[in-house]
Amino acid sequence: MTLGSASAIVGPMVKAIFPGSFDPPTYGHLNIVERARGIFEELLVVVAVNKQKSGLFAPEERLELLQTLLEPYKNVSVHLCDTLIVNFARSHGCRVLVRGVRSVPDFSYEFELSIMNKGLDPSIETIFMPTDPKYFVLRSSAIKELASFDGDLSAMVPPNVAAALRPKTTLWNASQAPSCQ
Ligand code: ADP
8 A cells, every 4th residue: 555545535625425225314314424524525425226125215206305405515416326336436536435334233234345345446445434322223224114103203304204204104004904803
């Protein structure tokens, strides 16, 4: 390693990418965005389209929710990506990939992913950001479950996400017709 290559990453004009499923976006995601946008010149928040997994929200709906939430941030933009994340990062001039971690299991998953991405493109660095303790229990899957029981989501997701979740989970509940007497 040379000092030259390391200092290039810590320059003033570094663009970063924050990819995820965001199904749906939570305050935990927004906290990572808020902190990362203070470090990097530009932050691209990327809804990664997973062809194996159909989410509760269509990728375009997640994109729209994030666009509404992140509209006030001038150095943040929101994108959809249906290719490899490292290819997307490279083609948009991003040298850093930001990932949030909540726990040790999260870290081992994220660590393996970062090794795989490093193998695919050694020029892109993954940076892990530990969650804010306020949000460490927040995960999209638990939020969907809570929404299906009509639980209070106000500390977990912004109002536009909570409003979008209600009709989805009502439909989901109706399709799981209760079998109790
Ligand atoms: P993925 O399916 O790619 O893990 P997610 O939407 O679940 O997508 O998460 C995107 C990124 O945000 C991941 O790095 C994840 O660890 C991070 N993240 C999710 N929830 C939180 C949270 N509450 N605090 C910090 N980071 C989080």
